[in-house]
Amino acid sequence: MDKIIVPRKLQGFWELSPEKEIVFEEMIDKIKSVFKKHCFLPLDTPVMELSEILLAKSGGDVDKEIYRFVKGSTDACLRYDFTVPLARYVAMNENTLNFPFKRYQIGKNYRGERPQKGRRREFYQCDADVVGDGKLSLANDAECIKLYEDIFSVLELDAEVEISSRKTLFGIVKALGYENMFSDIAIILDKMDKLGEKEIGVMLKELQVKEEACNKLVSYAKLRGGKEVLDKALLLCEEQTFVEGVNELKQVCEYLEAMGGEKYIINFGIIRGHNYYTGTVFEAFLKGKRNLGAIGAGGRYDELASYFSSRHLPGVGMSIGISRLFDILESEGLISESEAITTVAIIPLGNTLNESLGLCAKMQKEGVKAEVFAEEKSFKSKMKDAGRRNIPYVAILGEDEVKANKVTIKNMNTSEQQTLSYDEALKIVR
């Protein structure tokens, strides 16, 4: 070979060491088990969608964060979330699906952002959504929030969900007479965590929002606590949509409690930027680590697939940025590399490779993760390899052992060593 190309991967793309990959996959499997228990169906849509589909919302404008490419007559983009593909899928199959359609999807999404801490270009996400046909019970909003709690439980995370409503936000903005500035006000209030109350006040005033209204909006966004907060909210505003929003939240809390949910609070400071949310909205945070940002978010939307279908398909969904969550847990020292995947390293001593392979197959058949150190290396260096890889047992198969139908098992933690029959050895390593 004349020239060696420096091996490197794309910046910001996801790639773990196998030892960490094992831990990450265990995390995914645990999350899956929760979705399955809640009877959500798996969906695995393509990584690419036609640009016309993926960019329907923006009228075909390509966001600079989207990976788009044209190949022959195909104009396609890498998906940036699971919502548009879900809408496309539901619209394509609306006549055969059972509604409410409960699906989860776990996979990679793509955003061509400048890679930085916490922002990857390729990242894993998991979503669960319930899509109704015409109507959808608020029990589903509660279930999506309960999914978080069950996931916190299987992942042993100390976390909680903060719940709010787009209806209350819209209601209070309307009552104050700023309905036409709703989006702008929402964007500003969304920054309260980052910028603080004072700065938010300044920004609202710059929008020509009157001082009294500013104060009211800030008071609203600061309301936070147990469900008693909902009654306090009713003192703040009597507007119809606002009251409807509060009553919906009361109903969601009631359902959630019926399900045994308790890891949640009401926080009207949760705004959710996306304009497609129309009711309940929520974000999940690690307790005491709110400054790290939300690890998941979701909410209720009135129209899932309005770009692709004339059918009224309301939905509610929850999402977790699992790559992000993994990064956070890792940087907090809460992820340790997996234990050795190999339980027994079988080391042939002398001319016993065939017998070692046979013993290995026998152990594997019994469910033991066994492998033969078959390479031409010294016994000593093989023992060292087993030690460095933290393999708990070594099975040494010398010619004498083979003759006696025995094997020497060494416990690498205690250095204890015994020569045993194959069956006795199996019992120890199993």
Added chain:
Amino acid sequence: MDKIIVPRKLQGFWELSPEKEIVFEEMIDKIKSVFKKHCFLPLDTPVMELSEILLAKSGGDVDKEIYRFVKGSTDACLRYDFTVPLARYVAMNENTLNFPFKRYQIGKNYRGERPQKGRRREFYQCDADVVGDGKLSLANDAECIKLYEDIFSVLELDAEVEISSRKTLFGIVKALGYENMFSDIAIILDKMDKLGEKEIGVMLKELQVKEEACNKLVSYAKLRGGKEVLDKALLLCEEQTFVEGVNELKQVCEYLEAMGGEKYIINFGIIRGHNYYTGTVFEAFLKGKRNLGAIGAGGRYDELASYFSSRHLPGVGMSIGISRLFDILESEGLISESEAITTVAIIPLGNTLNESLGLCAKMQKEGVKAEVFAEEKSFKSKMKDAGRRNIPYVAILGEDEVKANKVTIKNMNTSEQQTLSYDEALKIVR
């Protein structure tokens, strides 16, 4: 909404119905369990690689089948297999990996071919490879073949592996004096299955291969059977590389038998087009369905990462086209849709939604896949939904039942119906 965009997905891209997705994921989980038992580590490389890396072999020429795109200063391609990403990964981490490095990868690959039966643009593949540092025992070739056999077993497939060698092929071509036409001859012999012996003879003659040599090559490629075929092969040619290849195959068979392997034959008609194979090569076929083509293939290569590293890294790997395998099994009627994911549908009757949600959470906590039919629909239509979805149990929670702390469980198969305490109900559905 003014205009509705017809919802559609990219042609040739992978998307199963959730009912089939469940079956497909079970298939993947079973394959994973085999890799894990054999102590292979998981690797999950990015879907995209830098074009310079992915196209190293072709000197940067873009094959028309590859999805390539340029975004800002990034020139990247979607991966078309797992081998180049493995080479890149090993070269990047060669100083920290434990060799032999045994890794598996299961995921999507991309080829922009014209979609047709059996040829998708997005498809799942699984690969397992062992990469050595400098040298690599033939026991690893045997293990890769044994992986197939163990996978056939967990997937309950009647299949076998056909084994050959690039060394014997090279040896016989060299002995006949056509060393400089090796690639052309290999390409022709590879078509024997499709075109038949006679046509192959004609094509070889067109290459100016003499009749006697043609006959010898055809005799060679027709050699097929148990390992006794290896002794027959030695009568055909005495060339050094040829004999070395036969002896290696004998060794691989010996190791394979030591592992208990029996689902294999020798078939010198297995050629493997890729020039990077340098020793053992193999393909896996469903028995009696050889006409459907190989469901997997692999072999030994001398240099994994020569484009990215000066280190000598020989390897051996096996691969299964799992999307293709799934398609074949489906078209052969060997895939049935999953049973209902939901075990119990809880139907509130009257004002009992809270209690239904509570019962559901209780059942889920005990590992039962339960869901509440919470929508505002008639009891009758909910019973019908449960029936259409083949849900085995319905739990009916009326106001009387709630008062008595009981629930009515209906077995949808037998139509048997009992009113029971929650704990008794749990016992039945669990």
